[in-house]
Amino acid sequence: MTRIATWNVNSLKARLPRVEEWITLAQPDILCIQETKMKNEAFPTEAFTALGYESVHHGQGQWNGVAIISRVGIKNVTSGFDDLEDPYEGDARLIAATCGGLRTVNVYVPNGREVPSEFYDRKLLWLAQLKNWLTTTSSSKDSVVVLGDFNVAPEDKDVWSMEAFAGLTHVTKLERAAIAALEEWGLSDSFRQLHQEDGLYSFWDYRGGDFHKKHGMRIDLVLASKAVEKRVISALIDRDARKGEKPSDHAPVVIELSD
DNA sequence: ATGGTAGCGCTGCTA
Secondary structure (H helix, E strand, C coil), X not given: CEEEEEEECCCHHHHHHHHXXXXXXHCCCEXXXXXXXXXXXXXXXXXXXXXXXXXXXXXXXXXXXXXXXECXXXXXXXXCCCCCCCCCCCCCCEEEEEEXXXXXXXXXXXXXXXXXXXXXXXXXXXXXXXXXXXXXXXXXXXXXXXXXXXXXXXXXXXXXXXXXXXXXXCCCHHHHXXXXXXXXXXXXXHHHHHCCCCCCCCEECCHHHCCCCCCEECCEEEEEEHHHXXXXXXXXXXXXXXXXXXXXXXXXXXXXXXX
């Protein structure tokens, strides 16, 4: 069995004790984290080594930053869109590696801020470029997972209230079409494969007591190629990780694959 | 109730 997870930690410096605690408890084989908010030289490699994990980080500084933490090996590491143009040039939003035979693509999709805005336009371009990059660097016939914080809620039932999101990012037709385009390439939403009900969220804004009001969104996704889809045996969102002292505003999403 | 909270880093930006 292989257990893979994605978690937007909202600053690895602020969250390291909780990340270490969660790894010990949840025992992921591969953990993809987003928003490390640190430079590569500040990345706490030794903390993960001490837990039995290798790690690679594509960091930036005070914003963004993505890392893969694995106890099943890390090979063929790449970051960004390689030679393709990045609509968010300079941002550290993508790192990919092969971990235990699984091509693992960890993404932190741009937020988009407002509709309309040039940030929103570039979010759509970024998602389109992600598909182009996948097409040129991978085969959907292989074992591929594209996982991370997509900053898109794929369906109405993935947000607590569509009325509250009228006119906002994360739920627009074009953002959802960009996710659908990734799925057309040959990926499927592993969590929805096993759970169809509403009210299952992975993010709650810190503001306004949203977590306690159950005002959440499901924007952290694990998109799996067909070869991986066949192996999915469980999927969960670890809401407990959103509780207690100094939680991230996101909960980890955990998928288990049969061998 | 257009406030509210968190992180970075030191003033305001980002989410």
